[in-house]
Amino acid sequence: MAEINVDYTEVIGKRTECPEGCGLCCLCQPEVLADEIPFFRKNFPKDLTVSKGPEPYSALALKKGVGSCVFLNERRCRVYSDRPAYCRQFPYHIYVGDKVKVELDLSCRGAWTGKGADAEAEARETVSRAYPRIRKASREAGEVYSQFYRNCMEAGVMRDPEDLRRSVIENIEGFTDLAYLGKVMDMTMMEPAVTLNGIGTDSPADREEIGEAAMDAAMESMEADDPVNAPVYCDEDWNWNIFLADREADRIDRFILDDRGDLTEKGSARISEIGIRPPETGGREVLRDYILTLNGRESFLGNVFSLMDANGYEDDMSNAYYGCLCTTILDILWRASMLDHFMGTGMGERGMREAIIFFDMDRLDAPTIGAFV
Ligand code: SF4
Ligand code: SF4
Incomplete structure (x- = not known):
């Protein structure tokens, strides 16, 4: 065999x-x-x-x-x-x-x-x-992926995933820039098939629009009804932090989960006050390395494919890939801003590392067409 x-x-x-x-x-x-x-x-x-x-x-x-x-x-x-x-x-x-x-x-x-x-x-x-x-799992995934590629071909939305990955590597600095992320996000919504050629970072970012998109992404998991479904962030002092958000009340609560399974509230903030901030010196490099890691992960691709399938193959694979990547990066930046708000971790090397620590386990809940075994 x-x-x-x-x-x-x-x-x-x-x-x-x-x-x-x-x-x-x-x-x-x-x-x-x-x-x-x-x-x-x-x-x-x-x-x-x-x-x-x-x-x-x-x-x-x-x-x-x-x-x-x-x-x-x-x-x-x-x-x-x-x-x-x-x-x-x-x-x-x-x-x-x-x-x-x-x-x-x-x-x-x-x-x-x-x-x-x-x-x-x-x-x-x-x-x-x-x-x-x-x-x-490989036998099962082989059939699922073959059907997925056939569906993409029939819908005219197929791209070579390796080309998409290469294009991200070639434009990696842009993906750490808020203005660039905003432009790519807009293009994925307005153009039939996005290419990254010639996208600059010359105009300022529309912080309000990008902030909304970032908050939407981060809220997907933090708005959990049940703390068992909320993401946990293990901080530098080994505390297990759980953040539960209520958008209607414009409020995010921070709890510490203790070893017995009890939650103690440790403060709250207005969601609208958190906003999104760009990575600063040192943080940009940490974020860039993580984007390259995501860009190389089969599970990230599996998540993009799952979203394409759920949307009925309406989006070109390039739009789905870049859109999903931008959303993920904005989610991380929003979390970094939130952790800084609660704990003063900043947007530099430390802040970006902590946001990735917060995010990387949470992403395991994203739907994919393959499987973790
Ligand atoms: S394996 Fe990693 S996450 Fe698990 S207890 Fe050890 S340090 Fe923590
Ligand atoms: S059984 Fe697994 S999850 Fe439970 S305490 Fe041991 S290592 Fe942790």
Whole structure:
């Protein structure tokens, strides 16, 4: 049987560690695979449950239904040697789309220190453990992607994704500029098929219009009715922050989730006061690197394709790709502005890193036509 080609470029040369006191990944309800269920059913029957959401799966229970996994005690795992496969995999994600790619979750603070284990070696080990699941998902994804490309051809909206990626790399500085992002967003709405040639950053950004688009993007997850669906940001002091927004009330509340699963309010702000600000010195470079990471991710492409499918193939792939990328960048910039408002993290290197830490796990909820396995 042919080997599956796996793309490790995102992890090559990186290191990861797991500093004490974090536990962020134990806030994601871990799926329990079929062959892991007997162990938990026999030893911890009350702690095995079914996840909430549109596609329920067997999972470990959360404290009070919203907190961390029940097995997290003083930010350490009580069943470490028997923890589920998905816990072992973190901070790596294996995405199976048209191609198979390993991603490094940048919400993990241990991925930013430059210390610890060799990420490529860990990723290869992770892939070898998950190989049967990858093989099964590849077969399914192959059919889905073939149908998707056929639909694009029939609708006349097909582009070569590699050309789109190359064009982003060639224009990467523009994507860190508010005026450029605003122009590209406008073009994706007005022109049948956008190319990036000749788009300048000479005119000033329409901050109000861009700010609206950025807030819309960020609110998609922060307007959650249930804190269990809201994104969590693990800050520099290892606090688990949850931000819940209410646009009608023009209010965003900051809570800290504690180890017992209780929420304590830590302040609020008027959404309209936050606005959007551009990245500053140092922050621009961090943002640029992250855009390049997104641009290389198969899961990002899978998200664009899923949106095209949901919109009935009305948009050219170039418009969908650039539009989705701009929206994502604006979401990150808005989050950076919000974190600065609450915590004074700024819009430089530190502020942009914190916004990416806040964002990178949240994006896993975006619909895609492939799958994380
Ligand atoms: S998110 Fe990263 S640093 Fe935090 S507990 Fe998980 S692996 Fe460790
Ligand atoms: S089983 Fe352990 S590693 Fe997995 S989520 Fe629970 S506490 Fe964290």
